[in-house]
Amino acid sequence: MKSDDIMEEEIELMKNGKRLDGRGPGDLRPMSITANVIKNANGSAYMEWGNNRIIAAVYGPSEALPKHTANPDKAVVKCRYMMAPFSSISEHGRPGMNRRAVEISKVTREVFEHAILVDKFPGCEINIYIEILQSDGGTRAAGITCAAVALASSGIPMRDMPYSVSAGNINETVVIDLNMIEDMASDADMPVAILPRNNEVVLLQMDGSFTKEQFDSAMELIRKSGEYISNLQKKALKEPYEKIIDRYA
Amino acid sequence: MSIKMITEEYVSERLKKGIRDEKRGHFDYRKISIKTGTMPNAEGSADVQLGNTRVLVGVKIDIGEPMPDNPGEGTIITSAELLPMASENFEPGPPSPESVEVSRVIDRGIRAAGVVDTKSLGIDEETVWNVYLDIYVLNYDGNIFDAGSLGAVAALLTSKMPKYDNGKVIRDEKMGRLKTNGISTSCTFAKVSGAILLDPNGNEELFAASRLTVSTDENRIRAMQKGLGGYFTQNELDKAIDVSFEKFGALRSVIKESIGD
Amino acid sequence: MRTILVPGELISDKTMHGEGIIVENGKSYASVIGIYDSERQGFIPLESIWSPQQGENVVGVIDEAKLNTYNVNLHSPYKGVIISKYAEGGLSNGDIIEATVRGLDKTGVAVLVRPRVLRGGKLISIKPSKIPRVLGRGNTMIKQISDYTKTSISIGMNGVVWLNGGDIDLATDAIERIQSEAHITGLTEKIGEMLKSNEKR
Numbered sequence: 001m002k003s004d005d006i007m008e009e010e011i012e013l014m015k016n017g018k019r020l021d022g023r024g025p026g027d028l029r030p031m032s033i034t035a036n037v038i039k040n041a042n043g044s045a046y047m048e049w050g051n052n053r054i055i056a057a058v059y060g061p062s063e064a065l066p067k068h069t070a071n072p073d074k075a076v077v078k079c080r081y082m083m084a085p086f087s088s089i090s091e092h093g094r095p096g097m098n099r100r101a102v103e104i105s106k107v108t109r110e111v112f113e114h115a116i117l118v119d120k121f122p123g124c125e126i127n128i129y130i131e132i133l134q135s136d137g138g139t140r141a142a143g144i145t146c147a148a149v150a151l152a153s154s155g156i157p158m159r160d161m162p163y164s165v166s167a168g169n170i171n172e173t174v175v176i177d178l179n180m181i182e183d184m185a186s187d188a189d190m191p192v193a194i195l196p197r198n199n200e201v202v203l204l205q206m207d208g209s210f211t212k213e214q215f216d217s218a219m220e221l222i223r224k225s226g227e228y229i230s231n232l233q234k235k236a237l238k239e240p241y242e243k244i245i246d247r248y249a
Numbered sequence: 250m251s252i253k254m255i256t257e258e259y260v261s262e263r264l265k266k267g268i269r270d271e272k273r274g275h276f277d278y279r280k281i282s283i284k285t286g287t288m289p290n291a292e293g294s295a296d297v298q299l300g301n302t303r304v305l306v307g308v309k310i311d312i313g314e315p316m317p318d319n320p321g322e323g324t325i326i327t328s329a330e331l332l333p334m335a336s337e338n339f340e341p342g343p344p345s346p347e348s349v350e351v352s353r354v355i356d357r358g359i360r361a362a363g364v365v366d367t368k369s370l371g372i373d374e375e376t377v378w379n380v381y382l383d384i385y386v387l388n389y390d391g392n393i394f395d396a397g398s399l400g401a402v403a404a405l406l407t408s409k410m411p412k413y414d415n416g417k418v419i420r421d422e423k424m425g426r427l428k429t430n431g432i433s434t435s436c437t438f439a440k441v442s443g444a445i446l447l448d449p450n451g452n453e454e455l456f457a458a459s460r461l462t463v464s465t466d467e468n469r470i471r472a473m474q475k476g477l478g479g480y481f482t483q484n485e486l487d488k489a490i491d492v493s494f495e496k497f498g499a500l501r502s503v504i505k506e507s508i509g510d
Numbered sequence: 511m512r513t514i515l516v517p518g519e520l521i522s523d524k525t526m527h528g529e530g531i532i533v534e535n536g537k538s539y540a541s542v543i544g545i546y547d548s549e550r551q552g553f554i555p556l557e558s559i560w561s562p563q564q565g566e567n568v569v570g571v572i573d574e575a576k577l578n579t580y581n582v583n584l585h586s587p588y589k590g591v592i593i594s595k596y597a598e599g600g601l602s603n604g605d606i607i608e609a610t611v612r613g614l615d616k617t618g619v620a621v622l623v624r625p626r627v628l629r630g631g632k633l634i635s636i637k638p639s640k641i642p643r644v645l646g647r648g649n650t651m652i653k654q655i656s657d658y659t660k661t662s663i664s665i666g667m668n669g670v671v672w673l674n675g676g677d678i679d680l681a682t683d684a685i686e687r688i689q690s691e692a693h694i695t696g697l698t699e700k701i702g703e704m705l706k707s708n709e710k711r
Contacts, residue, residue: 038388039301040336043557053288055387057334061559061587075587080333080341085383086291086307089420092381095328096343117532117541121559122618124587129334129341131385133305134290152517155557155639157541159532160518197518197539237543238514241556252571252585252670253604254633262630272679 013170013182020182025175028165028225033146033236035153043154045236047146050179051089051136056147058154061124075121079109081143083132089180104140111144111164111193111202117157126156137180141165141191144203149233162202163229164193167218174214176221188214192222196230199223257456261442269446269453271300276447276492278499283399283507285407293408293427295507297400300450301390303335306382306400308408310427312372312418313379323370323377327356329384329397336389336451350476352384355398355435357472358464362433365405369428372413380405380427391450394462398435399500403507405429433471434500435464436493445485447492461486463493511548514556515540521553522546530555560586560638560668562611562620569633569666572605582607582622584668585635590620597625606633606672608664628664631674634682636689638669643692644685651698655684658705680708
C-alpha cells in the first residue's frame, strides 16, 4: 500500500515571522476543554486543541487486579494512550497499541504517578484512558492536559494539575505548540509537562537540535503558554459549579 | 471492581407488570441523536447517542489492492472497539469475541444491502479504494449493535472521496461523496424473562437469555444474528422481523436528518 | 467570600486541616475541586473519593462468604468485612446489605456492623460527594422523595443507593436529578415540584 506523501516537497514552515497557519512563534492553537463527558466513568474530559480531538476518562480508585499488581503502600496508576485508526489526516492507522503508544502510555502514567496523591489509596488501581480521536501533532501533550481535567473531575486528589505542551525549533526560531506538519519538518520537538505550582517538570522528551540558549527560551515559552493552558483547565472544572457561588453570594 | 446494581428478579417482576426503564413500551427505542462530520480528519464520521450509549464511527478511505475474487471492486473493512472507558466491564487488549461479533454483524447488514457501491471503488486493475469503518464505543448502556449500525450508515452517507492522482492519494481535494445505494437499519431485541424487548439497555442486557439483530432495508431482510445461549420461537422471530420493518422508516428519518437530507 | 478552587491552588497561607487539603511549607493547597469560605476559613470538597468514617451507613453486596467473615463489595476503593457472629441468621453471596462502619482495620478494610439484608429492589450508583445533597438538611430531601413515591430508600455514604417499591422510576429520576443539579439553588423545592407534577399524571 502506498502512503500519503505529505512531506514530499520542501515546505517553508515560517515566512516573515508567521507560521503556516498564521501563528507567531509564541502562539498556541485555539483550544477548549469540557469536563464530564463519559457517563460511566468516575471522571472524564473532552479536549479540542487545534485539530486534535481527545477524550480522557478515569476509573477507580478500585481494588488493584490482578492482585499481584497491587502495591500495599500506594495506588497503582495504569494508563493507556491510544490513537483511533481514523484519527489521522492521512491513511487508516493500524488498530491497537504500537511501540509509540506503549511509550507514550508509560511517560503519561509517570506524570500522574507524581501528580496524584497515590499514598492515599494503598492496594488500589487508578485507570486513565486517553483516546486520540483526531490527531494533528502534539497529541501526547493534549492527552496529558485533558487527562488532568478528567482526574480533577473525578475527585481523585492531586498535589497539582499538570499541563503539557511542546516546543520546537523552526529554522533556529523557537516556537510553541507544533502542529503535525511542523512536527514532521521542524528541527526539534520537545514535549514537556509541568506541575505549575512549584514548576516541577514531570515529562521531558526531546529530539532534533537545540542550543542551550534555545532550550532555555523554549522552557520559558512553555511556562508562559502553560499559564494560559492551566487557566483553561481550571475554567473547564469551575464553570459547572459557578452557580454555587451565586447561591452563597 | 464492578457491582451488580440490579437483580434478575427485579427486572422480571417489572416486566410482568409491563414496566421498562425510561417508561418504554417493549418495542420503543430510547432517544436517538446523530451528529455527522464531528471528526473532519476522517473521510466520514458520526457520533451517535442512543439513550446513554454513545458510539463514534469513523470512515477512512485508502487505496489498496482488490480481492482476487473481486477485481475492480473495493472492500469495506469493519472493526469495533469496546473501549475500556465505556464500561468498567470492558478490558483493554486485543478485540474480544464480543467486539468481533458486533463489527461483523454491522458489516453484514451494510454489505448485504449494498449501502456502499463497491463497484464504484475500482480505480484500475491493480488499484481500488478500500473503505475502513471503525466503530468506537465511548459509553456503554446496551445495544451497541443498533447504535453502531446507525452511526456506520450515517458516516458512510456523508463520506467524501479523496482524489487519486497517479498513484497518490490527495486528501485536501475531495472528489464528491462516496457512492452509496440506499440505507439499511438494524433492530436488536433481547429476550428477558420471556419478554421480547427492542433496544435493550445495559441492565436489560445483563439478564438477556438471547439476543436477535435484524437488519433490513425498505423491503428485504438483509442480515440477521441470533446471539447468547438462549433461543427464540418461530412466533418471536416473526414478531421481531415485523417490528424491524415497522421501525425502518423512523430510523431512516433519523439518519437522513443527521446527514442534512 | 466563597471561591472555587481546583487541585494545586492556594487555599491559605496558614496550615489547615481537613479533607481535600495538602500542606506544604506551612501553606495549604486544594488537592480536589472545592469551595473555600474565607469567613469561616473552611474548605468543602465538591468532588471526592469516599473513605469510610465511623458510624456511617453504607450499602453494598456480599461477594464472598468465608469461614468467619463476609466480604462486602462497597463499589469504592474500600472493601467491607462483616464478622460472621455479627450477622444473625447468616448472609449469602449476592445479598444486598445495609450496615454501619465501625472503623478501618490494619489492612485498610472497612469493618461493618449491624448488617441488615435489603430484599428486592435495585441499586443505583451516585457520586459520594453528592450524597449529602440527596439526603438534604436533616434528611428533608430524601424524606420528601420517599413520601411522594412510596419507595423504600436506603442511602449508603459510599454512593450506593437502594430503592424498592412505589414509583421507583420517579424516585430514581429525582435522585439522579439531584446528582446532576447538586449546585442549583432551591433544589428541595425544585424536586418537590417535579414529584408533584409527576403525581398528577
